[in-house]
């Protein structure tokens with residue numbers, strides 16, 4: 754049976770946006786993240802993180818730095834009873850022409866295959882229009898743009914909803 758998923762961008766959605774974040778001491782969870790994730794989990798969603806980490810190819814931090822921060826973050830989720838099913842990241846820069854870097858849909862497509870996900874029943878929550886574009890490119894129409902991260906640029910968005918933060922998402926994801 755196929756599963757439904759909540760796809761989360763990391764920076765600006767799970768944690769406060771910090772340019773090229775890799776140190777645990779600079780990682781600050783956004784208010785309501787754990788409550789919202791528990792709510793999604795209780796509705797039967799699996800939770801998957803999809804994140805661009807070009808700081809790796811730019812050599813601001815190493816793949817190992819990323820992995821360490823990620824392991825710590827997953828442990829914090831787990832302390833709150835939340836299972837993050839998988840994490841996909843793109844280590845490449847904008848000029849690399851890889852298939853994974855958002856706004857390309859590569860990481861979503863990989864996640865779909867690996868976990869047998871029904872994209873029509875799934876959601877993407879991001880703080881940047883490229884999160885919405887990449888989700889749309891992988892056939893996810895349920896999208897939420899949050900204002901808790903990057904400044905929203907431009908008068909229009911393809912997102913289904915625009916909310917202050919993930920804290921408000923349970924009011925819109927009802928089943």
Ligand SMILES: [Mg+2]
Pocket residue numbers: 762763764765766879880881902903
């Ligand atoms: Mg972001």
Ligand SMILES: [Zn+2]
Pocket residue numbers: 843844845851852853854
């Ligand atoms: Zn990539």
